[in-house]
Amino acid sequence: MSTTILNEKDIARAINRISHEILERNQGAENIALIGIRTRGVTLSSRLQAKINAIENIEVATGALDITLYRDDIGAGLQKPELKKTEITFGLEGKHVILCDDVLFTGRTIRAAIDALIDFGRPASVQLAVLIDRGHRELPIRPDYVGKNIPTPKSKRVQVLLKEVDEEDKVIIQEQVK
Amino acid sequence: MTQTTTLSQRNIITMESLTANDIDTILDTADSFKEVSTRAIKKVPILRGRTIINLFFEPSTRTRTSFEIAGKRLSADVINISGAASSTVKGESLIDTVRNLEAMSPDILVVRHNCSGAPALITQFISKPVINAGDGTHEHPSQSLLDLLTIREHKGDLKGLKVTIVGDIAHSRVARSNIHAMKTMGMTVKVVAPPPLLPIGIEQLGVDVCHDLEKGIKDADVIMILRIQLERQNQGLLSSLREYSNYFCLTEKHLSNVSDDTLIIHPGPVNRGVEISLDVMEGPRSLILNQVTNGVAIRMALFYLLLGESDANSN
């Protein structure tokens, strides 16, 4: 059982709006960088980059961050998250970094991402853009840009599907898969 | 949703026991880890609070340092215990030594031992994961994995590659690990050595045997040169190093008929001028230093896969 809460057009509109908000807040695209959190955060950051380029005609620096090595839910056992490459090829000094992720939930991923970012340098500021904020924070973290707030019971699972990874654009709510 | 990977083994004792899928997983993970060593701050917190014990009953600089750096870059506490310093010199048995170490709650044991089978024995008596850092003349899995990573980086795909291993096959744990691993990965292996340095029945492991260096390396995509241990001449296995070099030292002369794309690797430490000439060692085909760099990434990957987190379920 799953319910679609955002369709392809909704997602496009959200990205469009967030792009404008980013530009407005940072007074243009001169000094910003978009860093996506693997996997779908990277896709979102690419879309934001394209949109900003379309508006301002500026190619904003983008990077990809794998936060696996900064997670706090450590356990034993042989099953491990697949480690992907972190690719940040530019200096962070003085940059306004916008972290991008698909769903904001407990905030632990963002905590790990901020820790990882700091290891790469000292940005002027770190901002957070997410497509979905579903609440239930366990850490004092709030997003700066939100596609849509979707208050959901903890037991549900919110899943963002993006064409580049999943062959279609939509956001669905599912019963937690056991 | 986070994708997960799983190894079929909870200890890394032999390459023989690893599946192609395991080897791919380790190489892919190591590939991702290489980036960490290029950062200004070469440290990630994943193994914070974890303890790694390097238990080395045999002298080693490179392998021990490589495991130590790998552990430290993952924020683990790394303790080094050398054979000479351990209680075994006071007559304590291997089993008692490792049981005592386990009582101090390490999270993983890296073991090098001069007796074949010692790491396998240890796994029967302790519950923590064990990584074999080289046992006697048996296996040296992390060395084989770093060799494969180095080859894959330069050749793209391992399958179908032809590898020639030259040197003291009989006493080489690197050769044994690589023969098993390379067969698993669909590679063709040839061994080149004088007969006294070839173990009985080696061809039953599915390798071609050759006693002529020039013929042996002709079609090779990769040439792996093994270290000749100087003491072999006292055991009657070699007449002299000079005679060995006459027939088996890889020099520029041999490479004139070999493709420019042929890679040369050597597990080190190198006896310059005995098994490989200086110009070949420092030449464009040589990847000896890449191997060392990749060694750290491989060992980080092993620690991560055996120790890292498991519960992949948070947004």
Next chain:
Amino acid sequence: MRILIKGGHLIDPANKKNGQFDLLISKGKIEAVEPEGKIKDISGAEIIDAKGAIVAPGFCDMHVHFREPGHEYKETIETGSHSAAAGGFTTVAVMPNTSPVNDNRSVTDFILSQAKETSDINILPIGAITKGLNGETLSDMGELKEAGCIGYSDDGRPVSNSEIMRRALEYSKMFDLPCIQHSEVLELTQGGSMNEGIVSTELGLKGMPTEAEDIMVHRDICLLPKTGGRLHVAHISSGGSVDLVRQAKAKGLAVTCEVAPHHFTLTHDACRGYDTNAKMSPPLRTQSDLEMIKEGMRDGTIDIIATDHAPHDRVDKQVEFSKACFGIVGLETALPLTLKMVDEKVISLEKAIDMLTFQPSQLFKLDKGTLGVGKAADITLFDEKMEYTIDPSQFKSRSKNSPYKDWKVRGKVLRTLVNGKTVFKCN
């Protein structure tokens, strides 16, 4: 006290009996053996119902290590005798590689007095060929014989020096006792811990080639014609050695040999996983050696079965493979393993019993291994069909080193009698 063993299937190769016989024991000796129901005078006799059981002469093992004196933590004459009785053995010959070595009368006397005090079974000492097993100086063979030794051996080590071996064969002839050789050219096996072959190559362990055995067997055979001594090849393990013994026998030379059950039931594959319980000397060989061993049993080249019972404590086995001691507990698994050869039709049941009883007695000129009237009532009753799983933790031996853990086998010793006295009974 009289005992009647009744209703059993009696197999006595010495007297060529194989069928339903009753056996009467009186004062520790065999008083009568008659077809079932034919023994009339059984007044006052205890009856042992042997229905369904094989009644055989007590087994004789001419090659055991009981470790006393010197290594009592592994085995003693007492615990070894319990192990023997549980395996159906009533007579064993103990090898001299104790500490001190049995190379003189005082050690032989000690062994025999310990045997008298603590052993349930017959203990026969074997004396050293050379003093301290040093391979250099002949022991006092005459004194050893007078003290009670029944043969000479440096077992555990070979007599490497050809000159010394030649003199040993010459001199022992005077006492009409065999020289038992542990055939191994040490230069070829130095540092080795298993058979040399594909398995040792894979495990990265130094191998011990079969040539090491064959060369010494050949050398010793070459020494026979002029010396006129008797050579007994201990624990033959190589197919090539079986051929050498076969050829020597065809020439009429005085050579005999024994095989241990592990050399006809296991190959070097058992060493995989570095199981130190599969570490023995001579080592477990290849499948082809095993087949040639079986052929040697089939055609009579191999004379007897001897276990090379070599108990070792955990401290000597739970170590790195190359550091572990050689050998296994043999006495308590010998019967079921030998019966596997009967199952595989390598030898008949009667021949199997012969190789465990009458043949060894003949070879060492013992008045044992027979159910002849007037002989000592050393008798083993076993159920050749009973199936069970081998559990070394239940061994009577002080040590439990056995590669046969969890093997499903058939053939269980029900009762062992020595001089008419029950020394083991299966519960």
